[in-house]
Amino acid sequence: MRLPTGGRIDRSKPLRFTWDGRAMTGYAGDSIASALLANGVRIVARSFKYHRPRGIWGAGVDEPNAVVDVVWQGQHDPNARATLVPLRDGMAVRGVNAFPNVAFDVFGAIDLFHRFLPAGFYYKTFKWPNWQRFEPRIRAMAGLGRVGTLRDTRAYETRHAKCDLLIIGGGPAGLAALRAAGAGGVSVILADDQPELGGSLLTDPAEIDGVDGAAWAASVAGQGRVLSRTTVFGAYDDGSYGLLQLRDHAPEGWGTARLWVVRAAKVIFATGSIERPLVFPDNDRPGIMSANAVRRFLHGQAVLPGRTVIVATNNDSAYATAHALAAAGASVLVADARGEPGPVAAGLRVLPATVPLATGGRRGLAWVDLGPQDGARRERVPADLLAVSGGWSPAVHLFSQGGGTLRWDEALAAFLPDGGETVAGSITGAADLATCLAQGHAAGLAAAGGGDLTAPRTAPAPAPGKILPVWQIHPSAGRQWVDLQNDVTAKDVGLAALEGYRSVEHLKRYTTLGMATDQGKTSNVNGLALLAAATGRGIAEVGTTKFRPPFTPVPLAALAGSRHGRLVAPLRELPAHDDHLALGADMRDYGGWARPGCYQHIGETVIAAIAREAENARLRLGLFDGSSLGKIEVQGADAAAFLNLMYYNEVANLRPGRLRYCLLLRETGVVFDDGVVARLAADRYLLSPSSSHTAGVLAMLQAWHQTEYPTMQVAFHDVTAAWATFAVSGPRARALMEQLGSTVDVSEAALPHMAMAEGTLHGLPCRMARVSFTGDTSYEISVPSSYATAVWRHLLDLGAPLGMMPYGIETLSVLRAEKGYILIGTDTDGMTLPVDLGLEGPLRTKRVDFVGKRSLLTPDATRADRRQFVGLLPDDPDNVPAVGSHTVTGQCGARRSLGWITSACMSPLLKRSIALGMIEGGRARTGETVEIFHLGGITRATICAPVFVDPAGERLHG
Amino acid sequence: MLLLPCPHCGLRDEPEFSFGGEPAIRPVPASAVDDATWADYVYLRSNEKGPHREVWCHSGGCGQWFVLTRDTATHAVITP
């Protein structure tokens, strides 16, 4: 219920929301969890396996039960943690994993069969006839929320920051560190996951340096950069951290998150600690809560979760809750497991050496049986709230992720960090405010390199009483829960130990303890303590499971950040991109570039467009945008010698103004790239790697130069983006070039095939190359890329009377296939050697140890039955075989592949189907008819030389 | 996220770099090397757990190739 006064809520701002369809009210300052408690909702969920009713246990990231479905303003979170979501007006909140709802779930009947469904039961059965018979039902029962139809279209930002010091946690220790370090002049970022700074200061009244704790917290905030509502979820290499900042008040609405990647020279873990449950029979009933959480709800949102309260504890901290509850008007009884009770205020009833032995109540807690640990006596006491404290586990997750080591402290019954001055506050086991402030202060000063600021002052507290570790109450009685969400009991831990799953990692995987959405925050230590007892080992020897990011679940969309839609891997665009679109280009992704496949006229299919463009280019004139082709300038006195060590072909004897088609190999001999090498001058070359390999080729040249030949005088420059390149190709190509108006002499004598020249085109620098990928006379015109559009349009204008049409890559692919020109990555793959392509010359004649040379001499490189590049003429001239078909020998079960078809199309000039492929011993099979296999069907083709049109190359010189 | 020491640019973030393998001595001339020796050079790796000599390139920066020693178990750079 909601108290009439108190709490950090705004009673002037009532918020309407629905819970499973029922209208309810809360206030600004509520979380969904506090609003549900205020409205008397006891059952908020069902457990994963047995569908037992579950209530709210905690107030923050420790909450194991309250996973709910939330819809608000068109955004949907199917697995929201009710304790972490601030309430908003109009929120629709629903329970998950229950039918018809969590209050009256029919699947609760499964619990009747629990004795047959222990941890790991599914490993022992469901084998016959096979697991898949049972799987659909099991899958339907599993899972919490449901992925709905609402789509998250929000943008998620990522920010990067550097600082001298990252402080994780904005409670008293973290704030004291901020105050000290900030005064010392170092740059500080402090991350705290609550909307307001202060941590425990917000729920436990305190006075620091003469002011109220919360006010003191606010006053310190200015000493550094404070990120509120920000969870540090991961500690990574070299002081880098991942942070998730929730921007509740951002215009984009609830739940928008910003990912921060912070690099910190130093860190202080002031992450606090998490209260542990006690393990006793029926300890999972709704109405059983963490004592600290009760106090947080009471002081934070004026919520009283019960009127008749039992506080069960084994340490001093829960007494603050008992006193607070009594002050709020509840009737309170404390059951302290220890013989000596803790700090009792006037009027508080305490039963020493008393623990809960059982609980009862149909729709939530109604009574608790109290008595000594051995269960010799018991007394039934009515209660609607059982506030429990089994001790505190320091939140060492991030500290451990960062490589820090832990040690088990018997006296405090806790894993403590070996952190020196990188840890401060209750993470070190400190229980009182004064110590936390002092530790934070010291850590902050140390991080700042010293200073004389005095520590913040607060009233000293009496030394706390010892904790009495109680890992399990009355082991043989009833069902005692360790992991509340995944339904793991103390008996399951015993079963795991009995069956030999004795490592703490085996325990986790076998029982699924700690693998629920709360990641074991309240179950890990209890579980491993039980395992220790069951296997006769100490807790230190058992140890903890490995801590890994994320500390709490992180939205996937926030991790992806701005890499969404087009920004997942941005495509590069040609300089004349818009002109291509205007011409109807079918733009596709080719090696990371958006390039035209062809230019479809209205109503024309892609196939028809390709046929039209190809025929036109062969008979008249075509225009192609080759701007994405790589251009790498190589300069230096040793340029020729260096490139000769890189390329398969001889390039040192290339004359200035001449071009040569060359292959680049890997050290394994495999063909990495092909392209035309142009020599511009004695000490200057221009390489043209394929579009998708330019970066790789440049990297290869740089690597070899810097690591193997560092004394050679040579420099490289990628000028791909600086030049636009257009190819004019066809019988009328020279006619167009003669009208172009450049200063370059384009006569056959001055610019023969495989030559190049530099000049100007209407005042623009230009390079002309006679090089052909179509097999027809072809000129490549390169101009500065900022003039791409102007020159493209100029060429189209000049070419119109000559019947010029633009053609795309798919068309080029057809034209080059007629000539048998290879495409790297299509006709070749990661196994192709130059000899497979019929290019053996350089291996025989070239003397230098070029890259890959020795690999061409191995047994595998020299065997006779390697796959070789050949042409194929299908028996049916109208049938274009599928690329990827295999040539086969043998029949049915004994079939063997001899190779495959790498390219296939209708030949525009021959008006019949042609194909290229890599076939075992192909060159010796010329004239043979072979079987072609595709998806079970067989056709036939004859092997021929890989050139179908103009084998002598006369069309190149037209 | 690693912080790596480029000899030119100083400490820079991991996404700016590419790993270039283990340094190796290239056996030349090709004619003098038997298949096993050549295969060792091309394919074998020391792959140490612990201090490991590595070639890196500041590909997203100055393009410098350099060698460093890095602990593959802790990721810490030992010597730039």
Next chain:
Amino acid sequence: MTRYSAFNLLRQGFAGQTGWGAAWRDPTPKQRYDAIIIGGGGHGLATAYYLAKLHGMTKVAVLERGWIGGGNTGRNTTIVRSNYFFPESAALYDLALRLYEGLSQDINYNIMLSQRGVVQIAHSEHQMELMARSVNAMLINGIDVELLSADDVHREVPLLNRDPAARYPIHGGFVQRRAGIARHDAVAWGYARAANALGVDIIQNCEVTSFQKRDGRVVGVETNRGAIEAGVVGLTVAGHSGVLAAKAGFKLPIQSYALQAMVSEPVKPVLDTVILSGATGIYCSQSDKGELVFGAGLDLYPSYAQRGGLPTGQTIVAALLDMMPAFRSLKLLRQWAGIVDVCWDYSPLIGPSPVEGLYLNCGWGTGGFKAIPGGGWLLAHILATGRHHPISAPFDLHRFTSGRLIDEAAGAGIAH
């Protein structure tokens, strides 16, 4: 060994689940074994099982440095498939898949094999052509695969991004229906229990520190629990292969990298097959608990740390969300990494090491889980007979000297 069955589960239900025996003993190492297997992951435990079951060799020990199945076997994304390009690979991986198909019954442990199909997706016409090449290769080699159109793929996976403006539009794909997922821990535990029942000693917390040699031949090992002699020694330590190889005095064509895996919070069934994308390398399935399990490429520098970095993690998540925009409402629950021993040609190393008496089964890289039964079966054959089985012969270390690699990356159209 108490038999696992529904009947016994029922009986034990009435007995308070107290009658189950230990799944494996915790024996003290003997002085000598006929065969020692170093590495208690799936491959090592499977090897021990098949040695005992098929070759009658029961004086066998598996030595595991930590807890069994704690390496890559407990860290992978649980996909099983045999849709590989080369006939040698098809034989290898399909041997494993066929053994998986009968495994739960064979070892009396439900490994939860779910042959729900693996759909590989093509995002361009070029990728479709490469897929056709792969599909035809597989059909010729007797692997059950089907080429799919874009519509087919969308029907199999309704939540795939249908937006024609998506960065990686869907052009089609192919499916292997017999492929799917299995419960990784159960494979390790199941083989361990079955091998133990046949007399194999499974020795955890036992680290090999050096090899004992006589006349250049391995005759035993030194461990942190004493010296143990062996007739033959098998090495199945995956990412640590280079470390053990160095102790024996040789190197391998292997580099060890971190491969990240990620798990979302559990949701109701939403993905009924396994999906792999050719464009981004992402793979994703939904576990029987409802969690999405996914991963993609390596962190691209050698690592033994079993943790990946944030930049690669973000790349993996961005790729998943581009393919499956519906998952944008989900959260990352767990993330970890294995140490994958990537062999140069992306095919494993099976066979004799350069040192006599020591045999290898490693180099599985990112693809070891699907091969566990096959790897174990083949290494057992070699350890028992001293000779390769025809299926393992092509994967011998010698292929690097001859150059006769089985380059599955190249087979998939990846140039490297």
